[in-house]
Amino acid sequence: MNTDRWRPLALSLKAALVALLALALLFPHWDRFADKAMGARAVAYPLAVMTVWAVWALRGRRGAYPWDVDALLTAPFVIDVAGNAADLYDTIGWFDDACHYGNWFLLAAAAGLALRRWSSFPPAAVALSCAGAGAITAIVWEFFEYGVFILDTPESVTIYRDTIGDLMLGLSGATTAGVLLAVRNRRRSGRAA
Structure with missing residues (x-):
């Protein structure tokens, strides 16, 4: 199954995750990031979003890359860090x-x-x-x-x-x-x- 139409979304989500984690690491003293384990997230989240690629590679890269699965797996990590960046956890x-x-x-x-x-x-x-x-x-x-x-x-x-x-x-x-x-x-x- 070709899921190339999901590719821009999956790549955009990964770029957003990197940018949001960089923001959290640059400003760890902001209340929205303080005491929220952003250092651990900066390591764990990129590893987690590479899971789809790792499974696909271990399976011998058979078939088209599953961009839909990749986007669905990446989105929750972006939502979590974006929620912290926008201070939504503490205000809503x-x-x-x-x-x-x-x-x-x-x-x-x-x-x-x-x-x-x-x-x-x-x-x-x-x-x-x-x-x-x-x-x-x-x-x-x-x-x-x-x-x-x-x-x-x-x-x-x-x-x-x-x-x-x-x-x-x-x-x-x-x-x-x-x-x-x-x-x-x-x-x-x-x-x-």
């Missing part, structure tokens, strides 16, 4: 929750598209795999947040509730993506028959 109460739902939707959609393209999983298995991948990444993310933010604060009860809510929203977003991909895949299979 629901922004963090929207990110946990929406970003895990995007991450699971990337995983689901890759599975649809590179495996013979039936639609239900794609849906469950998306939910599972979303749950795993949401849990890993919360472990990261716990280590960076929670161990150093007296607000542990409030943050615990936030963590549980974040896990619920991440899993819900991933499950929604999986179900939508499964339904779309089932409809496609029905048309092909």
